[in-house]
Amino acid sequence: MDSRIQDVLDIYHAMIETEHDSPRELPPGGRDGGQDPRLRAVGPATGQFINILAKSLKSPTILELGTSFGYSGIWLAEAARASGGQLITMEMHDYKSTYARDMAIKAGLAEHVEFKVGDAVQMIGELSQGIDFVLVDLWKDLYVPCLEAFYPKLNPGAIIVADNMLRPGGDDLKRYGEAVRAKPGISSVLLPVGSGLEVSRFD
Numbered sequence: 001m002d003s004r005i006q007d008v009l010d011i012y013h014a015m016i017e018t019e020h021d022s023p024r025e026l027p028p029g030g031r032d033g034g035q036d037p038r039l040r041a042v043g044p045a046t047g048q049f050i051n052i053l054a055k056s057l058k059s060p061t062i063l064e065l066g067t068s069f070g071y072s073g074i075w076l077a078e079a080a081r082a083s084g085g086q087l088i089t090m091e092m093h094d095y096k097s098t099y100a101r102d103m104a105i106k107a108g109l110a111e112h113v114e115f116k117v118g119d120a121v122q123m124i125g126e127l128s129q130g131i132d133f134v135l136v137d138l139w140k141d142l143y144v145p146c147l148e149a150f151y152p153k154l155n156p157g158a159i160i161v162a163d164n165m166l167r168p169g170g171d172d173l174k175r176y177g178e179a180v181r182a183k184p185g186i187s188s189v190l191l192p193v194g195s196g197l198e199v200s201r202f203d
C-alpha cells in the first residue's frame, strides 16, 4: 500500500474503532430515513482478503454492492489499479457515496472507481459489461435479489464474496448461502474471515 492509501485506511480504522465502542442505535428515521453516520464497514481482515482476491484477477470489472462511506472500496480500488481493472460501486445514499468519492480522491484512487447512486438491484440490471468480482455487502434482504440480478452477467472465473454470513447471520443470509450454492457453475465455501464470508466461484 502506498502512503496516501495507508493514510486513508488509518482514518477509516480510527472511525471503525470508535464505531465499535459506541452503542448500536438506529438513526432518527431508521436505516434509510435520515443521515446514518455508521460505516458498517467490513473491517481490515476482510478488506485485505478481498484486495488479495480481486488483485489476482486480470483487468477485472469489480462490482461492489453497498459503498457506504467507502472503506471496502479503498481496498477494491487498490486491487483495480494494481490489476488494470475497474471498480463499480453502488450505494443508495448520495451523502455516503460523496464521502466515499472524496476519500478515494484523497487516496489517489478515484480514477479507478465509478460511483453509482441508486437502488443496486435496478442498477445491476442496467450494467452492460460482464463482471469478474462482486462484493455483496448491502442490506441483507437484498442479497438474493442482487444475486439474481448479477448472476447472468458473471464472466467465467468470476469470484463473489458475501459479507456478514456469520455475524449477524440470520435467515436472509442463510437463504443467500443456499441460493448461491444452487446456481449452475458455482463452487462455494463459507470462511470465518471477519464477519463470515461466503466465497463463490463461477466456472
Ligand SMILES: C[S@@+](CC[C@H](N)C(=O)[O-])C[C@H]1O[C@@H](n2cnc3c(N)ncnc32)[C@H](O)[C@@H]1O
Pocket (backbone or CB within 6 Å): 039, 040, 041, 042, 043, 065, 066, 067, 068, 069, 070, 071, 072, 073, 090, 091, 092, 093, 096, 118, 119, 120, 121, 137, 138, 139, 142
Ligand atoms: C454494510 S454497509 C456497506 C459497507 C461497505 N461495504 C464497507 O465495508 O465500507 C451497507 C450499505 O448498503 C447500502 N444499501 C442498502 N440498500 C441498498 C440498495 N438497494 N442499493 C444500494 N445500496 C444500498 C446502505 O445504504 C449501506 O450504506
